Amino acid sequence: MSTMSIILVLIIAFLAGVDSVLDIFQFYQPIVVCTLIGLVCGQLTAGLVLGGTLQMIVLGWANVGAAMAPDTSLAGVASAIILMLGNKGVSGVNTAVAMAIPLAVAGLMLTMLVRTLSVSFVHFMDAAAKKANFRQVEMWHYIAMVCQGLRVAIPAGLLLFIPAHDVQALLNAIPSWLNDGMTIGGGLVVAVGYAMVINMMATKEVWPFFIIGFVIAAINQLTLLALGLLGVAFTLIYLNLDKHGNNNGGGGNSNTGDPLGDILDDY
């Protein structure tokens, strides 16, 4: 890998780390970082396919309240680097995906560490606030963000310094039954993300929508976009009919008026 590629990969890794705590620009999602790493290393297609595949797995990973999901950013960055060093192109994607999972867990430890470290930063902010020192409050906020960036950039840098032929030798040592098995496992693992999302959203009111979606998707001519549009149409019809029912004084209103409570309590 050229020096230029290494520098660009490190910048991408740093930004992914910062955005993974911000959770706002979604730059850190695999579909974006893996593609960019592929681009700067001259293996765009491999990075793109890895990004898409990994994206399907991390769909349901989200930090809700104080609960923490595995670290998507390190998973994307590190598996992309492994894919680039392995130099196997698209055929190396499945192995890289399987490697991303333990990396996501390791990344979770690192981000927890930085979030604990940030406790002391906000105490410094308290001290700065007493003196109405705006610049110091801002500075500690930025320092916390830099630490989050480094928590991905440093492991990425370490990975880059493992000689490429060692990575290739390691990847070649993986027997084909293990590789095929992991590919099959990858097809199953997607279900975990969906299960997490369903557990968060499911209520009695919305289950019928799930059933309709599942049945209609069996029609292969429908693209995902078409499915999305059908979903919008069904939802609008339901909401409008529901409103009419209420206006006409139809007493059988099944809504509790508490969407949050429904979502949390239903299970």
Added chain:
Amino acid sequence: MAEEAKVVLSKKDRFKAFLRSTLILGSFNYERMQNGGVCYSMIPAIKKLYKSEADRAEALKRHLEFFNTTPELFSPILGVVLSLEQDKANGADVDDSAISGVKVGMMGPLAGIGDPIFLFTLRPILGSLCGAMAISGNVLGPILFFVLWNLIRGIFMWNLQEFGYKAGSKITEDVSGSLLHDVTRGASMMGMFVLGGLIDRWVKVDFKPIVSTAKMQKGTYIDWSSLPSGHAGVQKALELYNNGQGLALSSTKVTTMQNIFDQLIPGLAGLLITFLCMWLLKKNVSPIWIIIGLFAVGIVGHLIGLL
């Protein structure tokens, strides 16, 4: 105070707060969570509204209290807080506990709206649509994902912040109001619909064991020995096969376990695996163990010829 000119936060000031609010999670910590980010977002406004060091120090301290919500839904709260701080700076009787009360009172319900809309509907849907494009090698996938997400989120956040600023403290009543309620319900319905479809398409299971091998009747399969030789034979065979619509390729019909599942309803096996995962998650099994377990099932299943 009355003779002094009123300090008003201009649109530019509000926009500065909007830009800074995207970094609200920057100093997320386990003690007071997003407090540093809230304070950071308020700094330009505090600078403009308060001139004495004591007032400024008070204001900074006020916004270093515990805070936590969905980052996209911080905007309406920020709008309200900006308008309250502006009233306070202009001498209105807004005490500290009112400002804290608005923040704490809104952050819970709004997180309950923001998580389903952004984390459980918009991101999974954009992610899977664009992810599918990326897997097929289409560079538009990641570009669309990034641009659409930030466009939708940006417009949503700016408008909600302005709405909060204009409505002031009145918005607190509207949090459980009908519009946002409908948006949340609609998002969950839409989300469930698309999830149903995604499970059908993307959870890939293929049960290999052969259930039956039946000899087919003569004339329903291609009789390879009677075909003309050379490329004429290939052409004839393809015509007979007719993209799978015509004659079968071999004289025996193999039915695998997967065929039987698919005859009930396509994607049933994937659905059952998803339900199993949901059940395990509810039993508080860590998602990481489930993922590792499924990889193990894939490898073992492949070795014994099940998958």
